[in-house]
Amino acid sequence: MQTTEHLKLDIEPVDERGIRVGETMLLLLIACVIGGVANYVSTGVGAAEAFPGMAILYVCSVLGLMLARFMPFYLPSVAWVSLIAIVITIPGVPGSEWVVAQVGKINFLSLATPALAYGGLALSSKEFAIARTSGWKIVIVAICVMLGTYLGSVVIADLTLRMFG
Template sequence: MNPSSTGAVADPAAQEQKLSLAEHAVVLVIVCAIALIANWAGQGTALLTALPGMLIIYAIVMAGLLLTKVMPFYLPSVAWVSLVSMAVTLPVTPGSEWLLGHLKAINFLSMVTPVLAYAGLAISRQEVSIFKASGIKIVLVSLLVFAGTYLGSAVIAQLML
């Protein structure tokens, strides 16, 4: 049955525009730069000390994204990036000790903040239109959920401390 005849929304993934490999590369450079600054601010690691590790991460991610584009079967890019990163850091892989030595300068928790901030800001047009259609109801529900979660966490923290 045709989704448009039933009034159902078509697959959002099919409607969204995919980034090219070059666009991914540019966005990744920006994210890596922000992550380097976050690593410096959070851990105090000098930018030049962490730069080789960040370049390694950049190369691994780009290799995973390239595999996503060229492989004859579908596997999400996060899976390809994970497979590449595991393959190059295995103890049997030549040069893995050198890679891991440079990657030790990167605090991966400090990278989470800019990446999650970008993910939160990178909403599609369809999500914005859904938000507009929902109106004040979704804002009210969101505020109540956030407030309830915060208050629940505060109560549990007070009881445990």
Template sequence: MANQTNTTANLADDLPLNAEDERKIDVVKHSGLLLIACAIGLIANWVGTGTSPLVALPGMAVLYVACIIGLGFARFVPFYLPSVAWVSLIAILITIPGVPGAAWVSEQVEHLNFLALATPALAYGGLALTASEFAIARRSGWKIVIVAICVMIGTYMGSVVVADLFLRLGQ
């Protein structure tokens, strides 16, 4: 058992545990990678919805700028919030009715299908899995698979029940 847990710790070396340390990220390098991601996203949107990349380009450009600003905030603002949280907040802010340009932004991003934008990330995700991650999943065995499914069902259904209850109470 001691042996086994030791190797598990070694396997953990390349898990994305330090992913939340965004204070050191290189915003310039990331802006290049983001450009690649946005280009693939435009093509995904094109194939998936038939919307020409030229039509969807202004919307994608807005999203790109929002992402860069979000990355910059995560890097330079003195308190920590993950970049995805900053990106979300910026995106919300620029689409609230009454904010200058909000209607234009909403109209432009409407040309982008949200699900098509997630497809590239999942493709990278499948390719990024390391031998260790497969090894951990295999080692953990069938019990963990059952528990993991219960965890996902429990997390989701717990929220659904609470949310439904309070939505009813609020009516």
């Protein structure tokens, strides 16, 4: 395990306030187009029909990035994106029924597929090397970590639901 010492991952703390909004908006557009194609292949929902839903998700994403950039306090952009998307779909909020109907045409699993394709292509030689040199012990531990985190949450959530109905 000592051999991993020279293999530092370069994960820089991302200061989202520094990102250029215009560039990110264009890249986000590319991501949405690929997501739309994924949705078409999996569900058969064509471009015209999926457009309003994808446009809503695009606008939520851009607004979230902007809020993370310009708000005086720090909250990650994904948190802002979620909050906006939650608020516009709460029953009773004007237009929420239309929004829910439109985004309902987009398959959530299809939107995760492009991110994982980028992920597979992005893996660096360092990440492969760390996984290799850490050895089989760390693989077993990692599986136990994921299993334990998930099961711990399930057990506590289940007990609490039984108590509070």
